[in-house]
Amino acid sequence: MADTGTTLGAPAERREGRDKVTGSARYAAEQTDAGRVHAWPVVAGIAHGTVRAVHTGAALALPGVLTVLSHDNAPRLAPADDATLAVLQSPRVPHRGWIVALVVAETLEEARAGAAAVRVDYDAVPHDVTLTDDHPDAYTPEQANGGSPAHREQGDPEAAFADAEVRVDTHYRVPPLHNHPMEPHAATARWDGGRLVAHDSSQGATTVRTVLASLFRLAEDDVTVISEHVGGGFGSKGTPRPPVVLAAMAARETGRPVTVALPRRFMAALVGHRAPTLHRFRLGATADGTLTSSLHEVTTHTSRIKEFVEQAAVPSRVMYAAPHRLSSHQVVPLDVPSPSWMRAPGEAPGMYAVESAMDELAVEAGLDPVELRVTNEPDTEPDSGKPFSSRHLVECLREGARRFDWARRDPRPRSRAEGPLLVGTGVAAATYPVMINPAQATAHGTPDGRFVVRINATDIGTGARTVLAQIAAHTLGVPLDRVHVDMGDSDLPPAPLAGGSSGTASWGWAVHDACTRLAARLAGHTGPLPDDGLRTHADTTGSADADSPYARHAFGAHFAEVTVDTVSGEVRVRRLLGVYAAGRILNARTARSQFIGGMTMGLGMALTEGSTMDGASGAFVESDLAAYHVPAHADVPDIEAHWIDEEDPHLNPMGSKGIGEIGIVGTAAAIGNAVHHATGVRYRELPLSPDKVLTGLTGLTPPIPTPTG
């Protein structure tokens, strides 16, 4: 690449920053087309059964109500590959909170009142929503999420475990978790004759277009999906969700532009969640901590309409060099909402278990937890035997330990008290795979020396607009302010979603290729450019998705210091530090924000976030932001994120690995391990909320509070 010195890696400011701080950035529900009306869903009040009748008379009699759609009268869609999008197509109720009707009215107030006036009769049948690891319906799926094999076994892990000098045999539980982006899922749709135009709060408008075209039996050219600004997604907007389908339906029925914005309390059941995972974990090692056996068995749930298997045992295939290994998943279909992606699916809950178990082993063997990890560093990827394209976990651990002053730690649990507070520190490793998907992009150089890059990338808060402009400017060898990036519209060259930490690599590769071609054409061009400039196109199919002979993953290390209040049971994080090895960092400013954001969500996973599937009602009890505790300002200390320079030629032209998810991955384990260090109590179920912590402390003598404490 041409080197202009500063554009790649520089801390460029977000391009849409001004629009976001002045309120002029418009999100999907804020498309105030003339005549736009609102729709409000009615959701199922039973967990399993069928709708017998939807009584709409009272709603239709209210002022402003235009129509009430239900399975009785809603437009018929083509069969959906994703059953969660077959909305209002049948009377079946697969879980509580499933959409059974939609009220369209002139105003929000009228739509809400209309929804409250709809009465639904059901034929309910018994439901089962309770996950256990010995559930009779548990089965081993063919694959877990991401195409990972459900079951892998090497050597003789059971025998090696039985023979091990040091053993850890334990269980962990991660509860259901909710993505809860601050912008609720929303869409505004209108029909222009036979064309459908939708603004959707989505992580990838190209897929939304494909799916809408299929459901409404349209040519893809007759559908435009715009996702210009998206208020976070964290996986829950990765594929289309019901609002965009409902908005398109309602717009067709009423002939008006329609906005469907999900009320926050409906989201838990309608946009996917992180499925609960029950982990059985066994580690066997020699007395010096060398692993001989690792067995990671995960049980999770899925819905009755969709198989989604959280691949939580997968990180065990990547991390440590045990010669005998088992990693397996089983899944139980229940009458629950369909789970889906939430930031670092698989890795986040999986590494909570892996890294908690490693900490338990360190305690059991009397070894330093950093050294234990270094001891078990593999030469090749344990499961595949492939060489790593780059792996600098040890460097991350060492650098983190240095910055955190780990060497001064007294390893004895419960060795530090400050009045009623117990203080502890913990460490955990993190990993996240490198994923890259093919994309297309065009580059356009104009006679006035400006450049326009077009690609349907999506900025869900990552700073994609900014970093793609940096990649283009760097490749073209021109100043950053000469480059404009058009994105967030399915009429642009198609591109994959902002997900799997793959966005920048996938889009950036196509942008790089288009700009490389343009630079070559400009170099070969003599005389002034034609009036409409020069254009190039790139498609990375075949290169971006080519099989790699390497195992490619980002790594990181997390260090946490916590205080545990022995009176209230409250755990607070005092210090949180992450060090990452994620290839080349392309924008220091926005990258740091992503790392810190991931760690903040990991802090929530550790301490405040947890959802409960209520056995009696089949509802997620913590369904709003008052009950489901997303970390608030006061929960979050000044988090530090650092990275080491990592050169890896086996990734993509930029040399980058994804950074959107790894921040969450090891955080919960680091905090949990710190709580063990503080208290001497091993908690194995998240979140570490005061009720659990106090219960655990009860078995021990609380320290005597000092008068000055």
Next chain:
Amino acid sequence: MGSREHSMGADDATGSPDRHHSEVTLRVNGKPHTLIVDHRSVLLDVLRERLDLVGAKKGCDHGQCGACTVLVDGRRVNGCLLPAVALDGCDITTVEGLAAGAAGATGEELHPLQRAFVERDAFQCGYCTPGQICSAVGAIAEAEAGHPSHVTDPEAPSGQPVPLGPDEIRERLSGNLCRCGAYPNIVRAVEDVIR
């Protein structure tokens, strides 16, 4: 089928007052708007749906997230919790009007907090951002006026301005959730402005 007579377009007064609708005058970002509002309408929806001021965001509609924070008569409030009909004659400032209200602003400029948010990268998706900024404006004024918070030293003299260190800022902005986790940068942005 319901009648449409009570439904309003995007702009000022249409329809007429009745049992369920009243006329109110709201001064929004310095400009008076006289509207007939549905008694069920909250300030947030009037701003977004009637006045096309979409800077205030709807994150929960229940007073649980702070995305809808605006200033009413100089105090920060959750716009989703305030019936618009109760605000006749009130002065309302939204994120769109902050810059114009800042001392010496020309209109094109940003409010110092807006500038600090951009410089400190105090947001990612931007959805909580207008609420964070309005909330910070309100919080700074409250501390100036001597309002203590949960973390204020109980020994501090009452009625005196409360200095805003990081803990005070975190505490006072805890009504504004940010799922992107921009908190540390938000604290820095606020510190930049009060310094």
